Amino acid sequence: MKNEFQVIAELIKKDKKVLDVGCGDGILMEFLKNNKNTNIRGLEISKNKVQECIAKGLTVIEGNAEKDLKQFPDKSFEYVVLSQTLQAFLNPELVINELLRVGKKAIVTIPNFGYWRVRLHLLIKGTMPITKTLPDEWYNTPNIHMCSIKDFFYFAKSRDIKIFKSLAISNQNVSIINDSNLTIKNFFADLGIFLIEK
Amino acid sequence: MNAENNIKTLIVKKPLKLDCGKTINEFPIAYETYGSLNEKKDNAILVFHALTGDQFVTGQNPITKKDGWWSYAVGPHKAIDTKKYFVICANVIGGCMGSFGPSHEDPNTGTAFGTNFPVITINDMVNAQYNLLDHFGIDKLFSIAGGSMGGMQVLQFISNFPDKAKTVIPIACTSSHSAQNIAFNELGRQAIAADSNWKDGDYSSKNTVPNKGLAVARMAAHITYLSKKGLQEKFGRKLQEREDLKFGFDADFQIESYLRYQGSVFVDRFDANSYLYITRAMDYFDLAKQYKGNLSDAFRATRAKFFIISFTSDWLYPTQENKDIVIALNSIGADVGFVEIESDKGHDSFLLDVPDFLSALKNFLDKSYTEN
Numbered sequence: 052m053k054n055e056f057q058v059i060a061e062l063i064k065k066d067k068k069v070l071d072v073g074c075g076d077g078i079l080m081e082f083l084k085n086n087k088n089t090n091i092r093g094l095e096i097s098k099n100k101v102q103e104c105i106a107k108g109l110t111v112i113e114g115n116a117e118k119d120l121k122q123f124p125d126k127s128f129e130y131v132v133l134s135q136t137l138q139a140f141l142n143p144e145l146v147i148n149e150l151l152r153v154g155k156k157a158i159v160t161i162p163n164f165g166y167w168r169v170r171l172h173l174l175i176k177g178t179m180p181i182t183k184t185l186p187d188e189w190y191n192t193p194n195i196h197m198c199s200i201k202d203f204f205y206f207a208k209s210r211d212i213k214i215f216k217s218l219a220i221s222n223q224n225v226s227i228i229n230d231s232n233l234t235i236k237n238f239f240a241d242l243g244i245f246l247i248e249k
Numbered sequence: 250m251n252a253e254n255n256i257k258t259l260i261v262k263k264p265l266k267l268d269c270g271k272t273i274n275e276f277p278i279a280y281e282t283y284g285s286l287n288e289k290k291d292n293a294i295l296v297f298h299a300l301t302g303d304q305f306v307t308g309q310n311p312i313t314k315k316d317g318w319w320s321y322a323v324g325p326h327k328a329i330d331t332k333k334y335f336v337i338c339a340n341v342i343g344g345c346m347g348s349f350g351p352s353h354e355d356p357n358t359g360t361a362f363g364t365n366f367p368v369i370t371i372n373d374m375v376n377a378q379y380n381l382l383d384h385f386g387i388d389k390l391f392s393i394a395g396g397s398m399g400g401m402q403v404l405q406f407i408s409n410f411p412d413k414a415k416t417v418i419p420i421a422c423t424s425s426h427s428a429q430n431i432a433f434n435e436l437g438r439q440a441i442a443a444d445s446n447w448k449d450g451d452y453s454s455k456n457t458v459p460n461k462g463l464a465v466a467r468m469a470a471h472i473t474y475l476s477k478k479g480l481q482e483k484f485g486r487k488l489q490e491r492e493d494l495k496f497g498f499d500a501d502f503q504i505e506s507y508l509r510y511q512g513s514v515f516v517d518r519f520d521a522n523s524y525l526y527i528t529r530a531m532d533y534f535d536l537a538k539q540y541k542g543n544l545s546d547a548f549r550a551t552r553a554k555f556f557i558i559s560f561t562s563d564w565l566y567p568t569q570e571n572k573d574i575v576i577a578l579n580s581i582g583a584d585v586g587f588v589e590i591e592s593d594k595g596h597d598s599f600l601l602d603v604p605d606f607l608s609a610l611k612n613f614l615d616k617s618y619t620e621n
Contacts, residue, residue, distance in 0.1 A: 092584075098588065098589070098590075098605075102588070102605060102608065102609060105556075105586065105588065105612045105613055106616075107616070108612070108617070108619070108620060109586075110554070110584055110585070110586045111586050111587075111588075112575060112585065112586060112587045113587055122575070122579045122580060123579055123580070124579075124580055124581075124582070127582050
């Protein structure tokens with residue numbers, strides 16, 4: 052399982068109700084189900100991925116986060132997880148609001164556009180950055196709303212969203228982000244993980 | 250020939266009060282089973298059939314000599330694996346394969362009930378079939394499953410008996426019959442009534458059969474079970490055993506010939522009055538209305554695990570109507586999974602060889618059973 056999922060799993064307490072938005076093939080769900088005994092549900096847009104989840108015995112609803120989160124009642128999950136998909140939505144702010152409405156807490160991870168390799172790529176090559184976490188070309192990328200760790204940090208502050216914990220992942224190393232090291236983490240981390248609440 | 254010999258029947262002694270207000274006593278429920286009930290009696294699956302189905306789910310139907318209606322999904326090592334599970338299916342009341350229905354003799358007149366048979370509902374159907382649990386000594390079913398009207402029975406069953414099934418699989422169905430659904434059913438009923446042999450439902454004592462009306466009803470309904478794309482791909486404008494148009498009203502096109510054939514074989518196995526009664530039961534189905542307009546309340550008492558399946562090309566019970574059930578369940582935090590299967594085969598997809606559907610069904614059942 053990838054490092055990111057291990058970090059997410061560590062943020063989730065045992066025996067809680069969790070919704071994994073954009074759960075993919077259910078790797079994280081399966082891990083949480085087996086190791087944290089969580090009552091876990093998934094929402095996934097791809098039919099093939101939904102089938103993979105069913106084959107793993109996971110409870111998944113085929114659907115779209117922008118349209119289908121509204122069917123869940125307020126605070127009906129302890130945690131709602133959104134892994135590396137915020138940037139793919141037409142309206143990320145709306146999705147964040149929905150995550151925080153449905154979940155008591157939300158865990159959001161973002162590929163960091165402030166990462167030095169991304170900056171360097173654009174600076175030197177002058178073309179849209181392609182990295183391990185951002186592998187697509189500009190014309191076929193699903194990522195239409197890229198942001199940096201710093202952007203997300205400022206966004207949360209401006210919307211009165213409480214950040215309980217923010218973590219940076221760079222080269223498999225996990226470290227805590229705070230106000231004083233924000234600029235450095237924003238430079239060296241390729242992924243940001245935020246535990247938030249409203 | 251004695252077809253009755255091939256039909257297992259449970260005579261229900263307990264009186265059943267129907268939604269129409271009448272009570273029926275000592276009535277027969279015809280059923281069939283596949284596989285065997287294990288010692289713990291925790292491997293039973295109650296399957297509900299659709300409008301024109303019957304209790305003969307799989308293998309050869311002993312009456313029609315054709316394959317059972319869900320042969321693709323049910324059988325040894327299939328999606329509903331009869332090596333593992335004990336599958337029970339009953340003919341609905343109002344039907345014509347041995348369960349209490351309009352072709353049965355009315356003791357007051359000595360002739361068939363015909364339209365004197367009480368109007369029945371989906372609720373009456375599942376209440377009647379519930380008696381099979383007592384008959385087999387099953388406290389809790391592992392699963393209930395069915396497509397189309399079978400799916401409606403699944404929803405009604407779990408709402409009536411919330412702790413009697415662990416898993417619940419409504420397929421290609423709705424919680425409330427739409428105006429379009431009612432309209433198509435009315436078309437079929439009027440086709441039957443327009444046949445002069447129908448005799449206001451009293452055809453059996455007059456030794457006639459409204460086959461033409463019933464065949465037209467079936468032809469119209471059959472179109473609603475397929476998709477435009479499916480029809481176009483299979484038939485297009487292909488001609489039936491001729492080089493050119495004949496400038497007449499014979500079946501020039503293959504699709505015409507196909508529908509006529511479907512109509513003609515249907516009348517051999519189905520009773521016209523049963524068709525009226527069962528379509529009526531479907532039209533009356535509105536689960537939300539039974540709970541003062543709140544569909545979620547129908548499921549509030551159950552802890553069962555739901556798995557809802559729809560098909561992309563099903564325009565009779567479209568995905569949105571299936572999703573409405575998912576939404577009602579999510580709004581009360583029920584355990585519900587949902588998938589829409591890609592298929593060109595229309596509403597009939599659930600009866601056909603649609604691998605994605607069959608594997609989803611199998612995986613859901615087998616994984617849920619292991620977690621038991």
